[in-house]
C-alpha cells in the first residue's frame with residue numbers, strides 16, 4: 426500500500442493545511458456532507474495566498490494542495506455519491522462494449538533522447554503522440570494520472586468517446602488500451618488503462634495541434650481571419666454540441682483548452698472537442714458535484730479554474746443541456762470580446778445567466794446566431 430508523507434510544520438507538528446486536508450478527506454471518505462471549518466487566520470492566509478499576498482501558509486504549496494483536494498473530492502464524489510452513477514441507459518450499453526486496442530497496436534513516438542512526445546496535459550492526464558499500427562494513423566494516447574483515475578472513470582471516458590463516434594466534434598476513437606499491472610510504457614506514473622483517439626491537428630499536413638487558447642495567442646495561425654470566420658466557427662461549435670446532446674450526452678467541461686481548432690484547405694477554421702472526462706448522460710446523471718455544504722463561493726475559491734462551469738453544477742442538480750449552454754457562453758463571450766464582435770458578445774452574455782431558466786436553449790441560440798450571420802453577410 427502507498428504510504429503518504431504528512432507535511433509537517435517547522436515546530437514538528439502537522440501544518441494547519443495538512444490537518445485541514447486530512448479532515449476534508451476523512452469527511453468525504455465517510456460519505457458525509459461536511460461543513461469545513463477553517464480558522465480565521467488560515468482562511469485569511471488562504472485569501473491572501475489567492476490574491477498573491479504573503480500568507481503565513483506557503484502559497485505555492487497551498488494552491489497545489491487546493492487543486493489536489495478539489496480534484497480528489499470530485500473523484501470521490503463521483504464514485505460515492507450515487508452508486509448507480511453509471512447506470513444511465515445511454516452510456517451503460519457503451520460501457521459493456523468498449524472498443525479495445527492491443528498495446529502492440531500502438532507505437533509511441535520518441536524524441537531524440539528517447540522520451541515520449543507529449544501533446545498536452547491537464548489535471549487528469551497527459552496525452553502522447555503515437556501511431557496506430559493497423560491503420561498507420563497518427564493518434565493521441567491519453568494516459569491518466571494514477572492518483573486521480575479509477576478504472577471506472579477511464580472506462581467511462583472511453584465509453585462516451587465510443588458513443589459519440591461519428592459526431593462532428595468528437596475525435597475518432599481507436600480504443601481503450603490496457604498496459605497491464607506493470608504499466609508497460611506508462612512506467613508506473615500512469616494508470617494501466619489509456620485511451621486512444623485521433624490526433625486533432627491544425628492541418629492534415631502537420632502534426633501541430635492548437636487548442637483555442639493557444640490558437641488565440643498565436644498570430645501566424647490566426648492571421649487573416651475575419652469576424653465572419655469566427656462567427657462560422659462559433660456556429661459550428663454550438664451545432665456540434667447540439668448534435669452531442671441529441672446523442673443523450675452533455676460535455677460539461679467546455680473550455681478554451683478542450684476546444685481544438687483545425688483549418689481546412691480553403692483557410693476556414695473548424696472546432697473539435699477533446700476531453701470527455703466530465704461528460705454524462707443528459708438529465709440523468711449526477712456528475713462532479715461536491716456536497717451541498719461546499720458552497721459555490723468556497724468552490725470557486727478552491728477551483729479557481731472552474732469559472733467556465735455553470736453554478737448549479739455545484740448544487741446536486743440533475744444534469745442538463747443548460748450546463749453546456751453556460752460554458753459555451755463563457756468561452757464564446759470571451760472570444761467575441763477579443764474579436765470585438767459586440768452582437769455575439771451580447772448574445773453570449775445571456776448564456777451565462779446564473780439562473781439556468783434564463784439561458785437560451787441551444788436551438789434558440791443557433792437561431793439567433795444564424796440571424797447575426799445573415800445580417801453580417803447582407
Ligand SMILES: Nc1ncnc2c1ncn2[C@@H]1O[C@H](COP(=O)(O)OP(=O)(O)OP(=O)(O)O)[C@@H](O)[C@H]1O
Pocket residue numbers: 544545546547548549550551552565567596622623624625626634636682683685699700701702
Ligand atoms: N486527440 C487530441 N488531439 C490533439 N490534442 C489533444 C488531444 N487530446 C488532448 N489533447 C491536448 O492535450 C490537452 C490535455 O488533454 P485533456 O484535456 O484530455 O486532459 P485532462 O487531464 O482531462 O484535462 P483537464 O484537466 O482539463 O480535465 C488538451 O487540452 C489538448 O491540448
